[in-house]
Amino acid sequence: MEAFFAIFNTDLLVATIRLSTPITLAAVGATICEKSGIVNIAMEGMMIMGAFFAVIIAYYTGNPWLGLVGGVAAGGIFSLVHAVATVTFHLDHVVSGAVLNILSFGIVRYLMVLFFGHPGTTDPIPVGLGGYQFAIPGLSKIPVLGPMFFNQTPIIYMSFILIVGALFFLKKTKVGLHLRAAGEHPLALETIGVSVYKMRYLGVVISGLFSGLAGAYLSIENAVSFTEGMSNGRGFIALAAMISGGWTALGSFAAALFFGFADAFQIRMQIFKVLPIPAEIFIIFPYIATVIAVAGLVKKSRPPRADGIDFMIEREDG
Amino acid sequence: MSTVKEDRIVLEMQHISKQFPNVLANEDVSIQLKEGEIISLLGENGAGKSTLMNVLYGLYRPSAGKIILNDEEVEFSSPKDAIEKGLGMVHQHFMLVDNLSVTENIILGSEPGKAGIIDYKSARKEVAELSEKYHLEVEPDAIIESLSVGLQQRVEILKALYRKARILILDEPTAVLTPHEVDQLFLVIKKLRDSGVSMIIITHKLEEVKAISDRVYILRRGKCEGLRNTKDVTKEDLANLMVGREVVLTVHKEKKEVTGDSIFNLENVIVKNEKGINALDGLSLNVRPGEIVGIAGVDGNGQTELAEVLMGLCKLESGRIYYKGEDISELTTKQRRNKSISNVPADRHRFGLILPMTISENMVLGFHDEKPYVHGINLALDVIHNYSEKMVKDFDIRTPGVDIPAGNLSGGNQQKVILAREFSRNPDFLLVAQPTRGLDVGAIEYIHSQILKMRDRNVGILLISLELEEIFSLSDRILVLYEGKIVKEFVPEETTDKEVGFYMTGGKKE
Ligand SMILES: Nc1ncnc2c1ncn2[C@@H]1O[C@H](COP(=O)(O)OP(=O)(O)O)[C@@H](O)[C@H]1O
Ligand SMILES: [Mg+2]
Numbered sequence: 001m002e003a004f005f006a007i008f009n010t011d012l013l014v015a016t017i018r019l020s021t022p023i024t025l026a027a028v029g030a031t032i033c034e035k036s037g038i039v040n041i042a043m044e045g046m047m048i049m050g051a052f053f054a055v056i057i058a059y060y061t062g063n064p065w066l067g068l069v070g071g072v073a074a075g076g077i078f079s080l081v082h083a084v085a086t087v088t089f090h091l092d093h094v095v096s097g098a099v100l101n102i103l104s105f106g107i108v109r110y111l112m113v114l115f116f117g118h119p120g121t122t123d124p125i126p127v128g129l130g131g132y133q134f135a136i137p138g139l140s141k142i143p144v145l146g147p148m149f150f151n152q153t154p155i156i157y158m159s160f161i162l163i164v165g166a167l168f169f170l171k172k173t174k175v176g177l178h179l180r181a182a183g184e185h186p187l188a189l190e191t192i193g194v195s196v197y198k199m200r201y202l203g204v205v206i207s208g209l210f211s212g213l214a215g216a217y218l219s220i221e222n223a224v225s226f227t228e229g230m231s232n233g234r235g236f237i238a239l240a241a242m243i244s245g246g247w248t249a250l251g252s253f254a255a256a257l258f259f260g261f262a263d264a265f266q267i268r269m270q271i272f273k274v275l276p277i278p279a280e281i282f283i284i285f286p287y288i289a290t291v292i293a294v295a296g297l298v299k300k301s302r303p304p305r306a307d308g309i310d311f312m313i314e315r316e317d318g
Numbered sequence: 319m320s321t322v323k324e325d326r327i328v329l330e331m332q333h334i335s336k337q338f339p340n341v342l343a344n345e346d347v348s349i350q351l352k353e354g355e356i357i358s359l360l361g362e363n364g365a366g367k368s369t370l371m372n373v374l375y376g377l378y379r380p381s382a383g384k385i386i387l388n389d390e391e392v393e394f395s396s397p398k399d400a401i402e403k404g405l406g407m408v409h410q411h412f413m414l415v416d417n418l419s420v421t422e423n424i425i426l427g428s429e430p431g432k433a434g435i436i437d438y439k440s441a442r443k444e445v446a447e448l449s450e451k452y453h454l455e456v457e458p459d460a461i462i463e464s465l466s467v468g469l470q471q472r473v474e475i476l477k478a479l480y481r482k483a484r485i486l487i488l489d490e491p492t493a494v495l496t497p498h499e500v501d502q503l504f505l506v507i508k509k510l511r512d513s514g515v516s517m518i519i520i521t522h523k524l525e526e527v528k529a530i531s532d533r534v535y536i537l538r539r540g541k542c543e544g545l546r547n548t549k550d551v552t553k554e555d556l557a558n559l560m561v562g563r564e565v566v567l568t569v570h571k572e573k574k575e576v577t578g579d580s581i582f583n584l585e586n587v588i589v590k591n592e593k594g595i596n597a598l599d600g601l602s603l604n605v606r607p608g609e610i611v612g613i614a615g616v617d618g619n620g621q622t623e624l625a626e627v628l629m630g631l632c633k634l635e636s637g638r639i640y641y642k643g644e645d646i647s648e649l650t651t652k653q654r655r656n657k658s659i660s661n662v663p664a665d666r667h668r669f670g671l672i673l674p675m676t677i678s679e680n681m682v683l684g685f686h687d688e689k690p691y692v693h694g695i696n697l698a699l700d701v702i703h704n705y706s707e708k709m710v711k712d713f714d715i716r717t718p719g720v721d722i723p724a725g726n727l728s729g730g731n732q733q734k735v736i737l738a739r740e741f742s743r744n745p746d747f748l749l750v751a752q753p754t755r756g757l758d759v760g761a762i763e764y765i766h767s768q769i770l771k772m773r774d775r776n777v778g779i780l781l782i783s784l785e786l787e788e789i790f791s792l793s794d795r796i797l798v799l800y801e802g803k804i805v806k807e808f809v810p811e812e813t814t815d816k817e818v819g820f821y822m823t824g825g826k827k828e
Contacts, residue, residue, distance in 0.1 A: 188413035193398025
């Protein structure tokens with residue numbers, strides 16, 4: 001019983017939120033991207049760019065807030081490559097995404113050597129955003145929910161706002177409706193005079209900005225330096241969260257929370273060694289949870305109808 | 319009936335040409351539209367009608383020529399410009415987002431509301447008012463997916479009216495409608511005309527030209543072949559202008575006595591679709607040798623599942639299928655085909671042919687592993703080649719050679735490749751689904767005559783078609799398919815398309 005409470009307590013839930021934040025951000029961004037009709041598997045690469053540039057800027061300016069802006073911008077700019085490739089040059093979305101992921105490893109390693117003289121880990125930044133944890137007076141005193149939602153660090157708060165913002169954007173705004181139409185029936189949108197290309201660029205870039213923020217969270221809020229490989233497949237787990245969340249913002253958030261929980265749980269199982277099996281086995285737990293979630297839920301969810309389908313008004317083949 | 323006031327010209331397209339990367343779709347076409355007038359554009363598939371209208375609507379830029387609207391030259395860089403100038407278009411394939419509501423589809427791109435936020439309340443009100451004003455009743459909150467095609471078309475028309483269209487283009491508006499829905503549409507069109515909307519209606523159906531329009535432009539191979547007043551032109555004249563040669567409008571079908579036992583039977587067949595609903599719901603039918611049984615029905619009432627279950631392509635939940643008295647319910651597709659059952663599938667691009675493969679490869683598809691098309695483990699390429707050349711000759715397939723990809727042929731010639739493959743196997747039972755969808759009058763004429771030839775060779779034929787006209791001109795018996803059941807049987811000579819249409823839409827009378 002004691003062991004049970006060592007694991008299942010408020011700390012576990014707080015850790016769930018922390019571990020799920022980067023997944024949530026990348027998954028919600030990707031949802032918006034795919035709703036516009038562009039398949040995005042490049043969250044990993046965009047996150048890496050965001051994480052790296054957040055550190056670079058924070059390191060040279062000494063200001064983590066500027067680092068945050070830099071990380072977000074880096075994700076957005078990097079995602080533009082995907083938009084140009086898939087929308088303007090009609091390249092296959094998966095091919096472009098795979099290229100972006102690989103490219104990000106190369107770019108980051110090159111710049112590491114250039115700026116710091118070695119690959120691996122950068123020098124630490126003077127202050128990280130982790131130091132700006134603040135409790136919201138009153139609300140943070142609520143048991144369980146208080147520590148989870150009202151005593152957190154800046155990017156975590158931002159992620160809550162962004163989830164609500166994304167929902168509002170998709171459901172209530174004109175541009176949100178246009179963006180969804182671009183992913184369902186692009187020609188219908190074009191024939192009433194709204195540019196499908198613009199909506200798809202917008203979708204991709206929003207996803208880039210969100211993934212960039214997710215990256216910044218990893219490097220300057222959850223840590224104070226950038227390490228190669230620190231994204232550790234979270235971009236792909238975000239992809240899984242988006243799919244098992246049924247290509248909806250709320251679903252993606254729920255799935256991301258689940259994956260965050262799986263991760264928090266496995267860490268505790270390793271530390272507290274409650275079961276008489278080797279602790280290392282639990283490392284694989286979040287990944288198996290991912291596989292099961294995707295395999296179990298993917299059949300029930302439907303992607304936007306024109307997701308991944310190229311849009312071109314005057315075709316070569318007639 | 320004519321309410322053409324003075325003869326003020328509201329719209330003129332002058333010497334329009336449109337070059338696509340590989341096709342010259344329009345060449346020096348000029349048309350005029352007068353105020354409050356209805357004109358039709360008549361032409362075969364691929365004549366360039368939709369292209370011309372999409373140029374007018376700003377979706378494509380013309381390669382040459384100009385557009386004059388209300389005495390002013392205009393250049394549209396996107397449909398947005400055209401919409402602003404009072405043009406509206408209902409496309410051949412509906413431009414509706416399936417999972418959005420009627421209201422959302424109608425307001426899309428011109429949503430009411432401040433600061434980028436949609437004011438759904440006033441949107442719904444505007445839509446309701448509009449549909450009341452023009453007597454186009456639809457439920458503003460219904461999701462498009464759940465509406466019939468006729469209602470979806472209403473939404474499309476409302477979409478144009480919402481944007482205050484004064485000139486309305488309708489691209490093949492009747493192609494997907496039942497006879498009753500066509501009548502309703504024509505009423506709507508007349509009402510709109512009376513309220514001052516000028517209209518351009520695209521069609522390849524001759525009766526419609528006569529029924530609805532004041533003047534008709536005939537398009538052939540991208541060029542304008544003429545302009546006629548519909549009052550003083552006959553259907554035969556129109557057909558000849560459209561095709562460029564004399565055509566037979568109705569196939570000649572010998573009445574014949576069908577005797578003998580049925581060759582193909584379905585008994586209480588139930589098939590579920592992917593949503594788990596009974597797509598075929600206890601369907602029974604029989605086909606006798608030497609007769610054509612036509613399945614009439616609105617799309618989505620089980621046609622696809624019927625064709626699939628016959629060929630063993632989907633799971634039979636319950637019921638039995640007999641062929642020549644033998645239960646074939648459990649046989650694989652290949653086994654069925656080897657029992658001289660042939661099949662012309664509805665979707666020739668996805669199921670009938672492998673487009674990137676050559677004509678000769680397609681010609682033996684499915685039999686390519688049998689003698690005489692194999693030597694040991696090799697394909698007998700010379701045999702296949704010779705066989706294909708013979709077929710190309712026999713079935714009058716227009717192609718530069720048998721070694722070019724099937725995808726390079728026109729739709730009509732692609733369909734002939736399938737007919738050649740399926741018909742030359744000397745089947746005893748033939749399933750033909752949508753054999754002439756999207757084909758021109760010439761090709762339809764040929765394919766119909768080939769199907770009748772098979773019937774005269776005593777083959778039992780099941781014809782599934784969404785074209786009621788085709789059902790009427792070919793069938794010996796008509797079965798009406800509604801919600802997965804045969805609800806009525808007719809003999810074509812003893813009924814009318816109206817009556818069949820009534821049962822197709824779920825009507826019942828005693
Ligand atoms: N968007 C397009 N891109 C390239 N070629 C096209 C396009 N649309 C139509 N075409 C070609 O232009 C020709 C005319 O087509 P279309 O205008 O659709 O004919 P219709 O409406 O009279 O059946 C066809 O050969 C068709 O393949
Ligand atoms: Mg057309």
